[in-house]
Amino acid sequence: MDELNVIAKITFGGVLHVRTAEEKKGYKGPLFYAHPGDLVISKIRVAQGSLCVVPDRLDHLAVSAEYPVYNVDPAKVSAEFIRMVIRTDAFKHRVGRLRSGNTTKARVRPSEFESLTIPLPDVSEQKTLLDGYYTALNDAEVLETEAAKIAQASQRIFEDELGIASPPPLPNRPVFIARFKDVERWSHEGVLRAITQSGHSIAKWPVMALDSLVDDLENGWSPKCLDHPASPNNWGVLKVGAVSYGYYDEMENKELPPKLKPLPHYEVKEGDVIISRANVTRYVGACAYVEKTRPKLMLSDKLFRVIFKEDSLLDGRFLAAVMKLPTVREQIETQLTGTSPTMKNISKPSLLSLRFPVPDIATQRDLIVKLNQGRQEAEIKNMKAIELRRVAWAKFESALFETTE
Template sequence: MTTDSGTGPEPEGSGVEEGVARELPKGWVRATIGELCDVNPRSFDEEPSDDDLISQVPMAAVEAVSGRMDASVQVRYGDLKKKSLTRFQENDVLFAKITPCMENGKIAKAQGLTGGRALGSTEFHVLRSRGAILPEYLMHFLLQSHVRTEAERHMVGAVGQRRVPRPYLAELELPVPPLVEQHRIVAKLDDQLARVEAGEAALTLAAAKLDDLVHAARFRCVWPTSGNSLPEGWTWGTVGNVLERIEAGKSFACLPRVARDGEWGVIKVSAMTWGEFREGENKALPPEREPNPSYEIRDGDILVSRANTVDYVGAPVMVRGTRAKLMLSDKSLRLVPKAGVDKDWLIEVLLSRPVRSQYSAAATGTSDSMRNISQRAVRSARIPIPPQGAGQKRVAAAVSDAMRRVIPLKAPLDEQAYEARRLRNALLHAAFTGTLVPQDPDDEPASALLDRIRVQRAADIKPAKSERARRKASPAAPETPGRPVPAGTQDTLPL
């Protein structure tokens, strides 16, 4: 029995989706992100010199859901400017485009950057406001759970490496209040969300202590070592010593939705991330694709996440009940134990911190959003092995007994975490439907500011290079000999 789990799904029933479709308050307009922002600008407003220090912001430096980021790492611009990194500057909004970072809410306003500029992960979309929307307002809008859920449905790419495409983000529509009201909304949100986050921080601390208790209980049962000595009958070995084989999944081009009943689906990495198998974390296989039944997931399977973030790569789950017609992806592995090896013991060993630490250390990859672990690394993890049969069953039973004492402590924390997420969603819902702060009829309508920005941009846009070159190369059409053009009639003569 295991208790390791994530934060769970976002609360439903907040009314956010319905609220977005309501009539907007007076002075508000709807506009797309592409109308409000430069999406993925290729340069800084002011290019730094090679010796200038700027911030470096990998994906790991952006927190999930909070909207905060760590910009403390400084680098010399000249050392990295030729690398394929994302350029952004103070007050830009970062939007993690890759799974699972986007779903986890790695979205933030860039602030505190050294020299006001930074180089970051290539897995960020960058949104630079043109002046009609506050970066903080845009950030909070994107952090809404239903916005991220809808963006996830539009991801493209192979399972495990799916990304939100730029066109989808540019065409995403949102309600825009007058700029003065945006300031009031952001101030109110900051105040109220700070209270929510204080409660969440206390819950996180309590959950971490409970997690330590869970791992300590598991460790005492599956690693009963004294120095390097083991109980009588136990031996040191590797995970590979207790496996018959490892089966890998396959990469599939899937539909951007969950498989319906009767359809074949392919699991996502999030199906194996939270300590329990989540069959709903899947993508539908196109009906024209021929499924391979050998990849189908079955009750009792032990699955390992072959590719995931550094914290979850190699994360194992036991499948304890699942719908039919779900298949392994190329980001998942199925561990098939040898005859006589107790599966309940094996999953507890794989969940133990010493094994998890070995897998994290063995993970490879240059991406800061996704790491990989090889089958060889999975096999080579060092473990203590009790005698097969009754010995392994006794260990599994001892872990199960310890977990039964822990579970009652976990339920209240889960309930309070759910309520905190529900309250966060309710605050955001109020912000973007005009009910969080009162409207002021004297505020300049958002449409007026947007119109001025459009006019200014139109005046600033230069002709394309090819058009300018054509105009320069093409002389004015000569007048027809013997036919002088009467003054004032140039625009009315026939061709």
């Protein structure tokens, strides 16, 4: 039993999960072998999409009697072709019709499943269809690799223009000693860089603290909200996810209950810069510039809005970009508080103490234009990759099924 992978479930998306070692100990009942390339279905949930082809990595899989196993005849059909066919909308529709009643656990007899038909080209044509699909996927992957390189290059140019070069590799020093007052970041890397003086290079521009460049950071209000996004005409409160990925996502909100009056002062406006003050470590201090937003969305108390000075020396888009710099992220992560790994915090004074290079306002805007040009070029390639995948899948499905019924 120890060497067997025992099936736990097949999700509605066709992903096979196996039992943990502890779960296997408590299992009683007969088991049957399933081999890589076999088709396995769930009697109870096959109509919802609980079926899959056993992946190659599971060469010692055992299933219960609730999971009928079908051996695929390689002379007639490839396992990969079956794996693709059962993902098509047309096949899912046919399987879904096996369900009777409203229950999500309508048992399907194997004979009913076996009565289903699929288009079956000869093996050579199956290979041609699969090759065409995977060629498109490879082309999409090439585009995404190119996009990543362009985005990385534009970010590197931005950092170089600010004079922030990546630090050199650390020496192999298993033992080292440092004085507390000499170290800004207490970690293996932080201490070693301090004593070897191999940190980031000195910036080309004056390094200034955020509190010298802005008037304030204000956070909002977090009432008990409904568990869904606000409809267009209703008020909502932004969640921390609205800025977690470095861009503003207005859909990350919860609707304000009708019994509560909104506080229009906290409404988010175009041109705002929003910073997260609480989240998991990598998302604390996440920052986004609000290019566009629907009305009637308010800040929560886990989000700060930057209040800029009149005639500010700091461009909002530039601030959103520098908040992602490695040197700034290091400062943020050394000042986090909270014992829970899933909810860290940073205080307003800590955010206001962040230091970074500040060129003149015209240079800031020029750097952002260049940075955005690279990002837009990368985004175009990523969108082309998405479209390649979509078209490839549609082409594969339409070659087999004229309609999705």
